[in-house]
Amino acid sequence: MxxxxxxxxxxxxxxxxxxxxxxxxxxxxxxxxxxxxxxxVPKEDRIQKVIGSIEVTFSGEKVTPSYISEPNVPGSDLGLAQFHAELRQVFEAAIPLVENEVNEEGAQLLFRVPVSQLYVRGEVAYRENREELFSEVARILVKRASVQPTDVELLYDQSINLPKSNSLEGDLSVKRLGHLVSSFLDKGVAKRNIFIGLGEQGRDEVIFRFYERNAVTNLFFEEAPVQ
CATH class of the missing domain: 1.20.5 (Single alpha-helices involved in coiled-coils or other helix-helix interfaces)
Incomplete structure (x- = not known):
């Protein structure tokens, strides 16, 4: 015991x-x-972007993130801050965590989208599920351009050497840019608001750069005044 x-x-x-x-x-x-x-030191803006992207992706609803500030233009006009916020929302809803950058002055917004996210291998037209993305981007750009001259630059950065001048018509990247421009024109974007280019940095991506026309240095000679 x-x-x-x-x-x-x-x-x-x-x-x-x-x-x-x-x-x-x-x-x-x-x-x-x-x-x-x-x-x-938590980055609240980045956290809000991730949460917003997840909510949109899984719920299918367009959620206005809390980091979107009020328009800086009175009335129904689209201010610069709201313009950037709406672009981020539509890009991140379609492609969660898409890479984006803003220049130091805050006047230019840039998105880097992998080619594989937009195109099926060998196809000229973008994927069908990107139609809503480009429709929304065109709508926002047209609205902003009515307030302040604002342009979009489409740069196709490919992983191969740039095509020679005598083979431009048959180059896949050139055809894709042409189709994308035609899509924007059909959606109401003016020709004067679209610029295109090719790059060979090897990143295999399409860069969308949105900027106010008076915020960049002209790359071409000014047109001579009409006599």
């Missing part, structure tokens, strides 16, 4: 020690995470 009591007491003490060690480890981990939280 005495041996059984001794074994029972030892078992009880062993369980108590295990519980103490478990609780100690729990509070140690808790203190560690509190410390990490205290020294971290």
């Amino acid at each position: 005495e041996e059984q009591l001794v074994e029972s007491n030892e078992t009880r003490h062993g369980n108590n020690n295990t519980a103490i060690v478990f609780v100690s480890l729990y509070f140690l981990l808790l203190a560690f995470f509190i410390y990490l939280t205290s020294i971290s």
Whole structure:
């Protein structure tokens, strides 16, 4: 009987020690995470973008993220901040976590989209599920251009050498750019608001750059005044 009591007491003490060690480890981990939280600097705008993209992707609803500021143009006009915010919303809804950049002055917004996200291999026309994306982009650009002259530059950065002048017509990247421009024109974007180009940085992507016309240096000679 005495041996059984001794074994029972030892078992009880062993369980108590295990519980103490478990609780100690729990509070140690808790203190560690509190410390990490205290020294971290969360990027609220990036978190909101990710949350907004996830909500749109899985719910199928167009959610206006909280980081969208009010238009800086009175009435129903589309201000620069709202213009950029709406473009981010439609691009991130179609292609979650798409890479985008804003220049230091805040007047230019750029999106980098992998070619594989827009086109099926060997096809000239973009994927059918991108029709809504480009329709929304065209609508927003037309609305902004009615307030402030705003252009879009389409740069096809391919992984192969640029085509020679005598083979432009048969080049796939040139055909894709032509189809994309035609799509924007059909959706109401003016010719004067679209610029295109080819690059050979090897990233195999299409770059969409939106900018106010007076915010960039002209790359071409000014037209001579009409006499």
